[in-house]
Each structure stands twice: as C-alpha cells, then as structure tokens.
Amino acid sequence: AQRVTQPEKLLSVFKGAPVELKCNYSYSGSPELFWYVQYSRQRLQLLLRHISRESIKGFTADLNKGETSFHLKKPFAQEEDSAMYYCALSPGGSQGNLIFGKGTKLSVKP
Amino acid sequence: GAVVSQHPSWVICKSGTSVKIECRSLDFQATTMFWYRQFPKQSLMLMATSNEGSKATYEQGVEKDKFLINHASLTLSTLTVTSAHPEDSSFYICSALSPLAGGIDTQYFGPGTRLTVL
Numbered sequence: 001a002q003r004v005t006q007p008e009k010l011l012s013v014f015k016g017a018p019v020e021l022k023c024n025y026s027y028s029g030s031p032e033l034f035w036y037v038q039y040s041r042q043r044l045q046l047l048l049r050h051i052s053r054e055s056i057k058g059f060t061a062d063l064n065k066g067e068t069s070f071h072l073k074k075p076f077a078q079e080e081d082s083a084m085y086y087c088a089l090s091p092g093g094s095q096g097n098l099i100f101g102k103g104t105k106l107s108v109k110p
Numbered sequence: 111g112a113v114v115s116q117h118p119s120w121v122i123c124k125s126g127t128s129v130k131i132e133c134r135s136l137d138f139q140a141t142t143m144f145w146y147r148q149f150p151k152q153s154l155m156l157m158a159t160s161n162e163g164s165k166a167t168y169e170q171g172v173e174k175d176k177f178l179i180n181h182a183s184l185t186l187s188t189l190t191v192t193s194a195h196p197e198d199s200s201f202y203i204c205s206a207l208s209p210l211a212g213g214i215d216t217q218y219f220g221p222g223t224r225l226t227v228l
Binding site for chain 1: 156203217
C-alpha cells in the first residue's frame with residue numbers, strides 16, 4: 001500500500017537549533033517525493049521536491065531509498081519557519097495523485 | 111507565480127441542500143485540477159482528479175453522485191456537494207496542475223473552502 005508517515009505531530013525547537021522533520025514512505029516503485037508547507041492562515045505551497053535536489057529557505061531533504069525516508073532538515077531554525085509541514089508522495093512520477101502524510105507542526109521558539 | 115482561487119471561502123448550509131465550490135486558476139491554464147478533503151487535524155485526502163473536457167476520476171470510497179465535479183474550462187473546476195449532510199462538513203481544497211520551467215508539473219493549491227452543514 002502507498003503510504004506516507006510523519007511520526008511527529010508536533011516538533012518544538014528553539015531558534016538557531018537544528019531541525020529534522022521525519023518522513024517515511026511505503027511504495028514499491030520509484031516515487032517522487034515532496035515537502036509542502038502551510039504557514040498560518042496561508043495556503044499549502046510547495047517547499048521542495050527530491051528530484052530538484054534544491055535547498056529552499058535553508059531546508060534540504062535527501063531521499064534514502066534504503067530506509068524509504070525523505071527527512072526534511074535545516075541546520076539553524078528561524079521563528080518564521082513555524083508552520084505545518086506535509087510530506088507527500090507521487091506514485092506516478094509527476095505531481096498527480098499526491099499522497100500526503102498527516103503533517104508535522106513545527107514551532108520555533110525565540 | 112501561479113495562483114489558484116476558491117469561492118466561497120466558507121459556507122454554511124442546511125442538511126439536504128446542495129453546495130457548489132469553485133476552483134479557478136487565475137493566471138494559467140490547467141487541464142488537470144484536484145479536489146482534496148481535510149478533516150480537522152488530519153491530512154489532505156485526494157477525492158478526485160478533474161480533467162478539462164472529460165469525466166472526473168474519483169478515488170476509492172468517494173461517491174461520485176454525491177460529489178459532482180465539472181471541469182468545463184481550462185481555468186475552472188467546480189465541486190458540488192449534493193444533498194449535504196453534517197458528516198460532509200469539512201475543509202475542501204483544490205489544486206491545479208501547471209508545468210514549471212523545465213516542464214516539471216507542479217500543483218498549486220487554493221486557499222480552501224470551509225463547509226459546515228447544519
């Protein structure tokens with residue numbers, strides 16, 4: 001079964017601390033993986049995708065096929081990073097049919 | 111950037127009535143749009159894929175006769191919740207697929223519509 005698991009509902013860190021948002025997936029093929037972010041009272045927006053191998057707002061995520069993980073990391077958290085983060089999987093390789101995890105709420109304290 | 115709007119942003123209706131929600135891509139054409147449902151403190155669940163000029167593809171467990179989807183143009187998809195009941199109360203979110211530079215499709219999300227059925 002295709003599934004995305006984000007084990008932490010809430011992650012609270014202090015400003016300047018490293019942050020890692022965990023994401024594990026279950027899919028038999030070669031998925032495309034994404035991280036979406038939703039700031040307070042704003043719409044869901046794409047943060048990054050594994051295929052682009054990019055760093056957005058200091059965040060990076062590496063696809064580990066052996067561990068079927070796609071954890072989101074940032075070395076120094078900022079208060080403006082506080083938001084809901086959703087990991088998503090696209091089985092088809094494009095962004096159709098996204099399967100979302102339940103999300104992790106990141107709270108960065110001053 | 112690509113912007114997707116939804117109307118209305120919130121709606122309250124009586125049980126048994128029908129409610130229509132619009133999803134528009136404002137500055138791009140979208141042959142494919144998606145409709146999601148989100149319950150409180152839960153993730154987005156894909157309900158259906160809406161393709162311009164053809165019938166929508168519904169996910170397993172989603173009643174197509176209850177959630178009518180019409181994608182009549184390249185910039186508009188509508189979701190009609192027919193004979194709404196309190197259990198249909200939820201947050202409905204649409205997205206539109208648009209190719210980024212380099213040809214990689216990206217979903218752009220609307221702000222969502224809060225439906226409350228009394």
